[in-house]
Amino acid sequence: MKTTLKSRSALFSLMIVAGLGLAISSCKKEASTPTDATVTEADAAELATNAVVPANGGLTLQVNSSVTICKTVTLQCGVEKDSSITQSSASGASPSYSYALNWNYLLNCSGAVPSQLTFNFTGGSKYDGPRMSSDDKSTGGFVLAGLTPSSSAYVLNTTYNRTGSQTSKIGRKYTFNSNLIIKSADITIDKSSLKILSGTATVAISGASSSGKSFNFNGTLTFNGNNKATLVLNSGVSYNIQW
Known part of the structure; x- marks a missing residue:
């Protein structure tokens, strides 16, 4: 027993x-x-922030480049011009970025008086920041008005698109593919400092994470002046952007 x-x-x-x-x-x-890994709103906000700030070669840097062309390049009414813009951050900088864009632009006039300057560009861009790295293809279309001396500021309307792959450096550190579209309405730019004074834009972010789960976020981007902006996505939470 x-x-x-x-x-x-x-x-x-x-x-x-x-x-x-x-x-x-x-x-x-x-x-x-991590089969359940999915892109959160915070991830989408980080992606959008990186696509806006100049330290990552974002939208604000492209805005500055377009206005600089208007001020420094000799343009003729109705004559289209092409150029290539290649730029990168200083060696050892963090965050770092690089981009190579092919631009074409056309000065439209009312008689002999310039009325607006239209831009289109395509190319590639990369950035590597403390929270995320990305490898993208970029396209954009800008329309710049307020060219007459009597106008106190430039007025810019944009369509800016980035499609690529990202790797998060925080949390679960997964990768995902994304498509980001920013469409602005009447961004005003100071003619002396070339800084954005005000304006709004719609933001649409979609894609799929490495686990195959899709995501979709929409919201608004508001430029507040003094190198600041506010991003609001689906939840209504405000994400502050500064550069």
């Missing part, structure tokens, strides 16, 4: 140990395979 009880006790102990081992193994497998 004693021998039988000992055998049953030993068998029961082995079953518990085996069960624990299976549970631990399952936990490890689940932790190492």
Whole structure:
């Protein structure tokens, strides 16, 4: 009888140990395979921020480039021009960026008086920041008005699109593909400092994470002057952007 009880006790102990081992193994497998990884609104806000700030070669830098062309390049009414713009951050800078864009632009006039300057560009861009890195294709179309001397500021309407892949450096550190579209309405730019004074834009962000889960965020971007902007996405939370 004693021998039988000992055998049953030993068998029961082995079953518990085996069960624990299976549970631990399952936990490890689940932790190492982030099949539920999905892009959060905070990730989307980080992506949009990086697409706006000049330190990552974003929209504000492209705005500055377009206005600089208007001020420094000799343009003729109705004559289209092409140029290539290649720019990168200083060696060792963090965050770092690089982009190469092919531009074409055309000065439209009312008689002999310039009325607006239209731009289109395509190219590629990369950035590597503390929270995210990205490799993108960029396209855009800008219309710059307020060219007459009597206008106190430039007025810019834009369509800016970035499509590419990103890697998060925080949290679960997963990768995802995205498509970002920013469309602005009447961004005003100071003619002396070339800084954005005000304006609004719609933002649309979509794509899929490395786990195959799709995401879609929409919102508004408001330029507040003094190198600041506010981004509001689906939840209504405000994300402050500064450069």
